[in-house]
Amino acid sequence: MHHDDFNFEPVRGLPAALPPDEHILWQGAPEPRRLAREALALDWIMAYFAILIVWRVGVSSTLVSFPVALTHAVPFVIAAVVTAGILYGIAYMQARSTVYTLTNKRVAMRIGAALTMTLNVPYVKIGNADLQLRRDGTGTIAFETIGDARISYLMTWPHVRPWYFRTQPALRCIPDAQRVAAIFAEAAEARVSQPRLSQAPATGGAADTIAAE
Incomplete structure (x- = not known):
């Protein structure tokens, strides 16, 4: 019998239903093999075992x-295979439990x-974003948050940009990363430039003011 570990979610990958003016543009997850290689240093560890194997055979x-x-x-060899x-x-479990979501707002x-845990970052709280694209089409989109909000590196690893003092959340090792980056950039640009109509106290003139979100 199939059991969904996340069947309490009203919308897959989100802790609450979307408001009427918000919609999903894209959802995805890390590619496990690429995540193992990049986040868990699989290539370097296998290279270490290869050196040990060559050394052991050479000495013997x-x-x-x-x-x-x-x-x-x-x-x-057995230790390398087990490792x-x-x-x-670990990478597979991380990928299976992860859902990245881009909406028109966040x-x-x-x-x-x-x-x-679910991390929600509105586009208006994102300063810069960076795409690291691999030859196989996978890539990582990391973004820098602005304002006073601090994000824990340990709590969000491996979904962060490595070796950065200020934690940058990242969509790690996603397939078709270039297309996702285009969706990200278009949605962020549209949201940041969208004006908001707010009510101001009337002082004998116009009562409405326009403020950028």
């Missing part, structure tokens, strides 16, 4: 025949494999 081959020396590397499996499993990130 000076004492025993080469076929026997190869068997001395078996424990390292790769664990890292991929970026929403439902993240966390063990402790689930």
Whole structure:
């Protein structure tokens, strides 16, 4: 029987139903293999094991025949396979529990494999955004928040831009990243430039003023 761990959500990836004037433009999640390689350093760890294997075979081959020396590397090979499996499993669980959402008003990130949380960032609270595009079409869109809001790096990892002192939330390792970045930029530009009609006290003149959101 299939069980949906997030069946309490009124809208997938969001903690509450959308208001009438808001709609979803895109939803997605990280690609697990790319997330394992970028966020969990899978490539570097496998390179470390490869060096250990070569070293073990090289040292053993000076004492025993080469076929026997190869068997001395078996424990390292097993350790490498187990480690790769664990890292991929972590990346898969992170990707499975993640839903990135772009609406016409905000970026929403439902993240966390063990402790689930939803991060909502209105476009008007985003200063700059940066796209890191890979050759396979996957990429990461990181954005810098403005204002006094502080975002915990530990609470939002791995959905952050690495090695930045001020935490930048990121849509990590998403497929078709260039198209998503275009949707992001268009929605943010439209939202930031949208005027808002607000009521001001009448002072003998016009009672309505226009303020930019």
